[in-house]
Amino acid sequence: MANSWKEWEKPVLDLEEGVSKLKALADKETDAIKREALETRIEEFEKRIENFLEVRYSRLGPWEQVLLARADPRPYTLDYIQTLFTDFTELDGDRRYGADHAIVAGPARFNGQSVIIVGHQKGRNIQERAQRNFAMAKPEGYRKAIRMFEMAERFRMPVITFIDTPAADPGVESESRGISEAIAASMLKMFELTVPIVSVVIGEGGSGGAIGIAIANRVLMQEHSVYSVIPPEGCAAILWRDPAKKAQAAAALKLTSDSALELGLVEQVLKEPFGGAHRNPAEAAQIVRDAITTHLTELQKLTGEQLRQHRYDRFRAFGHVLGP
Amino acid sequence: MPLRKAQAPNPNFIQCKGCKKTLFVADFEANLRVCPNCDHHHRLTWQQRVEVTFDINSFTELDADLYSGDPLQFPEYEEKYLQAQTKSGMKDSLVTGTGTIDGQLISAAIADFHFMGGSMGSVNGEKVARALERGVELQCPVVIFCASGGARMQEGLLSLMQMAKTTAAVDKCRQNGIPYIAVFTDPTMAGVLASYASIADVILAEPKALIGFAGARVSAQAQVLKIPDDFQTAEFVLRSGMLDRIVHRKEMKATLGNLCSILGHRLTAGAKS
Numbered sequence: 262m263a264n265s266w267k268e269w270e271k272p273v274l275d276l277e278e279g280v281s282k283l284k285a286l287a288d289k290e291t292d293a294i295k296r297e298a299l300e301t302r303i304e305e306f307e308k309r310i311e312n313f314l315e316v317r318y319s320r321l322g323p324w325e326q327v328l329l330a331r332a333d334p335r336p337y338t339l340d341y342i343q344t345l346f347t348d349f350t351e352l353d354g355d356r357r358y359g360a361d362h363a364i365v366a367g368p369a370r371f372n373g374q375s376v377i378i379v380g381h382q383k384g385r386n387i388q389e390r391a392q393r394n395f396a397m398a399k400p401e402g403y404r405k406a407i408r409m410f411e412m413a414e415r416f417r418m419p420v421i422t423f424i425d426t427p428a429a430d431p432g433v434e435s436e437s438r439g440i441s442e443a444i445a446a447s448m449l450k451m452f453e454l455t456v457p458i459v460s461v462v463i464g465e466g467g468s469g470g471a472i473g474i475a476i477a478n479r480v481l482m483q484e485h486s487v488y489s490v491i492p493p494e495g496c497a498a499i500l501w502r503d504p505a506k507k508a509q510a511a512a513a514l515k516l517t518s519d520s521a522l523e524l525g526l527v528e529q530v531l532k533e534p535f536g537g538a539h540r541n542p543a544e545a546a547q548i549v550r551d552a553i554t555t556h557l558t559e560l561q562k563l564t565g566e567q568l569r570q571h572r573y574d575r576f577r578a579f580g581h582v583l584g585p
Numbered sequence: 586m587p588l589r590k591a592q593a594p595n596p597n598f599i600q601c602k603g604c605k606k607t608l609f610v611a612d613f614e615a616n617l618r619v620c621p622n623c624d625h626h627h628r629l630t631w632q633q634r635v636e637v638t639f640d641i642n643s644f645t646e647l648d649a650d651l652y653s654g655d656p657l658q659f660p661e662y663e664e665k666y667l668q669a670q671t672k673s674g675m676k677d678s679l680v681t682g683t684g685t686i687d688g689q690l691i692s693a694a695i696a697d698f699h700f701m702g703g704s705m706g707s708v709n710g711e712k713v714a715r716a717l718e719r720g721v722e723l724q725c726p727v728v729i730f731c732a733s734g735g736a737r738m739q740e741g742l743l744s745l746m747q748m749a750k751t752t753a754a755v756d757k758c759r760q761n762g763i764p765y766i767a768v769f770t771d772p773t774m775a776g777v778l779a780s781y782a783s784i785a786d787v788i789l790a791e792p793k794a795l796i797g798f799a800g801a802r803v804s805a806q807a808q809v810l811k812i813p814d815d816f817q818t819a820e821f822v823l824r825s826g827m828l829d830r831i832v833h834r835k836e837m838k839a840t841l842g843n844l845c846s847i848l849g850h851r852l853t854a855g856a857k858s
């Protein structure tokens with residue numbers, strides 16, 4: 262069982278190292294024939310990398326998907342905000358207690374149209390991770406989100422949320438300031454809106470922390486993201502008293518994008534470049550952009566009340582219930 | 586051969602889970618399963634809850650036959666589910682229906698912790714949603730007794746979606762002016778607390794009930810940070826402003842009846858018969 266996505270990418274990293282060495286050689290080579298030979302080898306290597314990624318990534322197991330969804334070079338919410346939107350102005354205040362940087366939010370333009378963005382934000386280095394609390398939002402984060410949703414309603418702006426959190430903050434402070442109420446109130450607010458809402462799971466869709474800002478008319482998942490009621494480690498610990506059985510738990514929980522689509526709980530799985538979004542962030546972003554554009558265009562044909570009813574109907578139908 | 590034959594427990598006595606004192610079952614039952622010595626509120630089955638809450642013979646169970654079909658083919662789920670059904674006589678972890686309190690019609694949902702820890706899967710969520718919507722349909726207040734360790738892992742993402750589904754149903758009540766009262770009983774945790782439970786119009790709790798979002802991780806942290814002994818209890822949550830009132834079991838029926846009749850003053854079915 263892998264402990265990091267880097268383990269199965271080792272052959273790729275070796276090949277990539279080979280490529281850069283060959284490239285350095287080719288650059289220095291003055292003999293045209295020898296240089297051509299080197300360039301042919303480089304092409305061969307690159308083809309092999311591509312083949313490897315294509316094959317390897319088309320058969321990742323659920324646990325490997327979890328590792329990839331958590332992989333630190335993956336594009337985060339702010340990366341997508343930067344590539345897909347213009348004129349984003351981040352707004353911090355929850356007007357209640359404090360600023361929470363595990364969720365970023367604010368108005369921006371999408372294809373020239375005014376929208377509100379809310380998304381979990383992970384950190385790239387130790388400092389950032391601490392500042393962002395590993396994208397585990399506290400009550401303040403959800404209360405800031407509620408403010409944004411209210412503003413979207415007031416000014417008739419569609420809402421786009423990005424989901425990427427291991428969980429809501431489980432700390433003592435969050436508990437005493439009402440993390441449960443904050444999540445529930447955020448969901449309730451989203452149900453009330455009469456503007457279109459699109460949510461995109463871009464990494465980890467971690468339980469209540471995720472769904473707290475994912476009450477959308479359309480929920481999309483990137484190919485290598487996951488969406489789960491509990492982290493596999495937690496599930497394994499509770500059910501089998503053995504956190505090491507996390508791979509089994511990941512399989513049992515059916516937390517991959519394919520499974521979510523199969524269960525009818527998301528509308529679309531967004532393909533990622535071979536090897537994951539981080540291998541070609543621009544291409545990944547383009548796919549996300551096209552999908553959001555399509556879904557927003559469709560949703561904007563509905564009236565406000567239809568949108569609200571649609572959201573209600575969408576979630577009301579979820580569940581596997583038998584009997585008369 | 587076992588060396589010591591296990592002693593059959595004397596059916597006339599029971600040990601208090603709070604103070605460990607031995608109590609007469611008759612006294613204990615007469616006291617609504619609250620310890621006369623230390624006031625510990627013992628967990629109730631749904632039948633016991635109905636008995637202490639609703640007018641005699643007024644409760645009618647509805648949607649009794651709904652059950653889950655193991656949608657993920659989750660390991661050991663089917664066995665555990667069948668076992669819980671056999672042991673409890675319930676189909677899933679929550680019972681819904683209508684009953685009256687002081688003659689006033691109430692749509693109710695009662696979770697039973699004895700069935701798989703009161704966990705919320707598809708059936709639990711569906712019944713909560715129906716109980717809330719029934720309030721709208723019958724124009725009567727809704728009362729939900731919560732008791733749950735959280736979402737049911739064995740139904741994966743479908744269980745997580747029940748948080749959204751039940752929240753949607755609360756929205757329906759709000760849009761239609763239907764009062765909804767939640768009662769947190771021991772324990773009310775995680776996915777249930779972070780959805781329909783925490784957005785009730787009025788939130789009551791039984792004394793000392795365990796109430797919290799996170800489990801073990803918090804406890805570990807709690808030992809490091811010096812936090813109150815009563816962390817994640819009803820008393821702590823009340824001080825935090827996240828619930829409205831702690832109500833002794835003896836007072837619960839009267840409190841609910843009063844609140845429902847005052848808040849439901851405009852409802853046709855809310856009037857006392």
Ligand SMILES: [Zn+2]
Pocket residue numbers: 601602603604605606620621622623624625
């Ligand atoms: Zn006692």
